[in-house]
Amino acid sequence: MDYQTILEKVSKAVAPLTGEGKVADYIPALANVNPNKYAVCIDSIDGNLYAVGDADERFSLQSITKVFSLAMCLSIKGEELWTRVGKEPSGTAFNSLVQLEVEGMPRNPFINAGAIVLADVLLTSFPDPEARFLSFVRELCGSDTVDYNLEVAHSEREAGYLNAAIVNLLKYHKKIERDVEEVLAFYFKMCSIEMNCKELARAFLAFANHSRFDYAGVSLTLSQVKRINAVMQTCGFYDEAGEFSYLVGLPGKSGVGGGIAAVYPRRYSVAVWSPRLNSKGNSVMGMKTLELLTTETMESIF
């Protein structure tokens, strides 16, 4: 398949959408990002890289990092992890408190409440969780300059009233062990990791379920990787998971930095970045790019 030509065609086709949507400005440091940036990159298991646009420019991964925390927590806890967090789609916004109040446990690891529980699992599992998480992520993407962005993490803490409410509700329900401020700080720090589309595609190639998953001491069976894909498919886009599944047909994960990473199992991973978001917090051009990619190629999991 000539992916380079397809990506060029798709990126031209989505260009008229430039200007639609809104950059995530509830995190003050993200409000300054150039909204017109755009990149898409495919990394294939047979060793080819295809890229269009600003694919060397790093951006804030935000909720995409929840896939990395899930991988780490699953490798530590195995199936027992699911006693701390559910694996059902929420059908609500990523930062919603509603179900947590009624059910007392986060629906899944990809909404904020669930990822905050994962942060607590990591904090209680390692003496040096920040360093551990970073070395895992660096090994996944093959770059040792990938890092946390402390300015973004601090800026999010300053405006992070809703996430502070979530962590307090979790503490009330005895769902986290550590101190609320410590958990929140680590959660925001994980969200602040930056990568470019080439690095992000490389990081997700590990989830394309094609070979041994063993990175910086984090090892998963192929069955566990398959299940992470299942959670991405059902929960990766919050209350738009059904729409993404319908339009794109690949397991994936979005972030409010405007990135989306997805995998075509055993074939390739794809990363796309465009900062303007729709009302659900997913990249407008990113979603359209992936929809057109799987339409053009006729390749999806369905």
Ligand code: GLN
């Ligand atoms: N750090 C962001 C938050 O907690 C992540 C949200 C996202 O990317 N959907 O609100």
